[in-house]
Amino acid sequence: MDNTIIIIIAAIVGLALGFVIAKMLEKGKASKIISGAKREAGTIIKEAQKEGENIKKDKILQAKEKFLELKAEHEKVIIGKDKKIAEAEKRTRDKESQISGELSKNKRLNDELQKQLKELDYKSEILGKKQAEVEKLHKSQVQQLEVISGLSAEDAKSQLLESLKDTAKTDAMAYLQTTLEEAKLTAQQEARKIVINTIQRIGTEEAVENCVSVFNLESDDVKGRIIGREGRNIRAIEAATGVEIIVDDTPEAIILSCFDSVRREVARLSLHRLVTDGRIHPARIEEIVKKTEKQINEEIVEIGKRTVIDLGIHGLHPELIKAVGRMKYRSSYGQNLLQHSREVAKLCGVMAAELGLNPKIAKRAGLLHDIGKVPNTEVEVETPHAILGMQWAEKFGEKKEVCNAIGAHHDEIEMTTLISPIVQVCDAISGARPGARRQVLDSYIQRLKDLEDVAFGFNGVQKAYAIQAGRELRVIVESEKVNDDKAAELSFEISQKIQTDMTYPGQVKVTVIRETRAVNVAK
Structure with missing residues (x-):
């Protein structure tokens, strides 16, 4: 079809050319020009036919190549799909095989389980019969023992329980004593070193x-x-x-x-x-x-400023600075409150540094731990001074560690940071040192009497003496009523009773003394 169109176009062009040439030529030249044009048109038509054939062949060749290419791609896709189908079939066969194996295994296990259940039922039946026989035999033996001993089963059980309680209590006290001694060996030396170093490095004069x-x-x-x-x-x-x-x-x-x-x-x-x-x-x-x-x-304000500058404490609220200055004109058990707070602050700083904590926060808490004793009000406040001081510190923006240390230094609240026990210990170090504070004579004597009365409340106590200004309680027991194990137990019980029922500064050491004397007279 393409070839025909080309021939027609060439003929039209030739005729048009001939017509133009015929018009241009006059008379004699027209026939010559027309014959030349015809020849040229024929040549053009032949070339056009030849070129059309070539184009036709190229198109056919390109169509064949495209067909082969599409056929190859189609075959490739088909092969890929066949491969996937084969893999899926293989997996399906493997899973079927695995499932069949699991089913056979489960069936075998189920059969074994049913067999074991039957055996268990049989053994349970036998066990029930034997248990009934054992109970019957046990009852007969208990009756025979009651006849022989003259005690009922409940009485014998009570005596056995009491014996076991005493034995367990003695063993527990021995274990507790051993554990305490081991803890002291590992911890006491280091704790003593830190406390002694802190006390030696901080020394201030106390004014009564x-x-x-x-x-x-x-x-x-x-x-x-x-x-x-x-x-x-x-x-x-x-x-x-x-x-x-x-x-x-x-x-x-x-x-x-x-x-x-x-x-x-x-x-x-x-x-x-x-x-x-x-x-x-x-x-x-x-x-x-x-x-x-x-x-x-x-x-008062100037004293507060000098104090915080001397201790290297920064950013303290003006009201707290004023409270620190007022400490100079307050005393606690005859001990100047400002001197006591300065000493506690220095002790806390040194001890915190020894323990690897922040000494600045420890100093701050030590200085402010007793600010509840100097409220800037004339109204009587029933709140404990530790809680009142904590409320003041919270009100004026102190950190949680400082507030907790102030509120917990007399155990009114739970300690949540390591700074709190440091402040409590340093407060005790500053206040419990001989000569640092004074107590009213009547309350002091009454406390010593109460200590001795606590000891006399236990069986086997012969004498009790409160010595070393109430720091130690020596208890002398009767050797016939109290053995060595009971002496250790008695010492623990008395210390717990004192800790629970009494209020006292520092610590009270309880020493139980048991001795046996043999006396003969030579004549």
Whole structure:
């Protein structure tokens, strides 16, 4: 078809060319030109036919190649699908084989299980018969034993249980004693080293303060001026300061009495200014007291700042700094609270460094552990000072470790960090050292009596002595009633009783002494 179109196109072109040429030629030349055009048209037509044949052959060849290519791809796809189908069939055959093997195995196991169940039922039946025979025989033997011993089964069981309890208790006490000794051998040496090194590196002087201050006078004539007409001056001083002023026969001295050291200091400085100035009357007293209170408040802040700077503590809230300064005018069991807190802070820093903890946080907690004793309020607070101090620290943005150490140093709350036991130990080190604190004589004597009474509450105790200022309780027992194992048990029980029922500073060592004496007289 392509060849025909080419021939037609060539003929049309030839005719058009001939027509044009015929028009161009005139007369004689027209026939010559037409014959030349015909020849040329014939040549063109032959070339066109030849070229058409070539194009036809190329197209046919390309079609055959495309067909072969598509056929090869199709065969390749078919082969791949056949391969996958073969693999799937193989897997299916393998799984069928495996499943059949598992089924046969399960059937075999099921048969064995059924056989074992039958054997178990048979043995269970035999066991039930034998158990009935054993129970029958046991009852007859128990009856014979009751007849022979004269005791019922329950009585014999009770006696056996009591014997086993005593034996188990003795063994447990021996094991406990051994365990405690092993723990002491491994831990006591290192703990003693840390504590002793800490105490040796920190040494401060302790000042004992009372609830009274003595104000010395140049002469007894000043006493009358302080008292004033009909006692108006002394009443004005007491009303302005809240301090009781005692004027007695003591030469050249009057006594200022108040539990609050800050008030007592305000009264002392105010009296000093009034006596130095010489003008003593109610209006002047009120003026001087106000100025002195302002001066003391400024001094409290300055003392707090110096303290935190000396200890290297930064970022403390101004209210907490003020509370630290107020510690200078407070005492606990006769021990100055600021000196005690500074010492505890230094002890905590050293001990924390020895244990690989943060010494800065430990110092901070040690300094603030007793701030609950100096609340900036005149209202009586029933909350324990440790909890109150923790609430203050939380209010003014202290870290959780510091707050927990403040609240837990007297075991009011649970300890959650390692800083807390360090603060508790350092507080005990600072306060329990001989001479650091004082106790009222009556309460001290009563505590010693209570210690001895605890020991007398146990059987076999002959004598009990509280020695070393109540740090040790020596108990002498009767050797006939208490053996060596019982002595160790008694020591443990007494220590637990003291720990549970009594409140005391530091530790109480309980020593039980048992001795046997043989006495003969030579004549």
